[in-house]
Amino acid sequence: MKVIVLQDEAAIGQAVGGLFCEAVRQKPDAVLGLATGASPIPAYQHMISQYKAGEVSFRGVTTFNLDEYCGLPEEHPNSYRSFMRAELFGQIDILPENTHFLDGNTADERAESERFRALIEQCGGIDLQLLGIGRNGHIGFNEPAEAFTQEAFKAALTPSTIAANSVYFTDIPMPEYAMTMGVGSILRAKKIVLVATGSAKADAVKAMLEGEITPRCPASALQGHADVTVCLDTAAAALLQK
Ligand code: PGA
Numbered sequence: 001m002k003v004i005v006l007q008d009e010a011a012i013g014q015a016v017g018g019l020f021c022e023a024v025r026q027k028p029d030a031v032l033g034l035a036t037g038a039s040p041i042p043a044y045q046h047m048i049s050q051y052k053a054g055e056v057s058f059r060g061v062t063t064f065n066l067d068e069y070c071g072l073p074e075e076h077p078n079s080y081r082s083f084m085r086a087e088l089f090g091q092i093d094i095l096p097e098n099t100h101f102l103d104g105n106t107a108d109e110r111a112e113s114e115r116f117r118a119l120i121e122q123c124g125g126i127d128l129q130l131l132g133i134g135r136n137g138h139i140g141f142n143e144p145a146e147a148f149t150q151e152a153f154k155a156a157l158t159p160s161t162i163a164a165n166s167v168y169f170t171d172i173p174m175p176e177y178a179m180t181m182g183v184g185s186i187l188r189a190k191k192i193v194l195v196a197t198g199s200a201k202a203d204a205v206k207a208m209l210e211g212e213i214t215p216r217c218p219a220s221a222l223q224g225h226a227d228v229t230v231c232l233d234t235a236a237a238a239l240l241q242k
Contacts, residue, residue, distance in 0.1 A: 001209060001228040005237045009197050012231050013042020016130070016193055019229070020047055021056045023128045023191075029060040031120070033129030033186075034088070035140075036065065036080045037165075039195040040130055044088040051092045058094040062123050064116070066131070066140040067180035068104035070154060078168055079104070102152055102179035109179065113152035117185065129189035133196050136160040137204040137217035141180035148215045150184035183221045191227045194219070196236040205232060206239040 006012050024030050050056045068080045076082060081101055089099055100119060106112040120126060131139050141155040157176050166174040196205050208219035222228045
């Protein structure tokens with residue numbers, strides 16, 4: 001895996017957002033895998049500023065998001081659909097019908113998983129996937145487990161994830177389940193860029209890059225992918241061997 005350490009979030013946003021803009025300039029109908037949470041926001045801000053400057057258009061782009069909470073109406077401000085509309089889609093020229101999400105409120109998780117898998121395949125696969133990493137080493141909502149997950153499924157969130165994300169839920173309790181792409185589906189992306197910032201991620205980053213490949217650290221599966229770039233700030237990189 002290629003590791004890039006940058007000074008701060010702004011530099012990471014420019015570098016990672018720049019990779020996404022370049023991918024779209026090279027292939028205007030690119031298929032992008034997108035993530036939510038705090039880590040991707042600087043990259044999204046860079047993409048928005050490049051769009052506003054006329055440097056890139058997302059009109060031909062298709063996106064697939066990694067995950068969505070269960071039991072939350074789509075319109076709720078904390079749904080990942082709402083997040084993406086607020087942080088990126090509402091500020092660029094992407095066509096809403098080309099932005100795809102897992103349905104967290106599906107009554108048939110297996111059918112929903114298969115729908116998503118088939119749709120990604122039909123679009124030619126994901127060209128460039130953006131990831132964050134959880135403090136416990138999760139990617140998407142693939143929490144530490146006994147075995148690596150494959151296709152999308154309904155995940156029970158761990159106390160660590162609930163503690164990290166419940167700060168965003170002020171009106172209702174945070175959902176305890178989410179539909180998420182599996183590790184197997186994530187690894188099918190042609191290229192992957194993972195962003196981690198802050199000292200709370202340092203242990204997980206070390207385990208991902210320098211630990212054994214184990215489902216106890218789902219992000220360690222990325223060691224088996226041929227084209228992964230990891231963008232870190234100095235705090236997230238602090239425990240790595242020099
Ligand atoms: P964060 O979440 O970017 O909000 O830290 C990342 C993740 O949990 O994957």
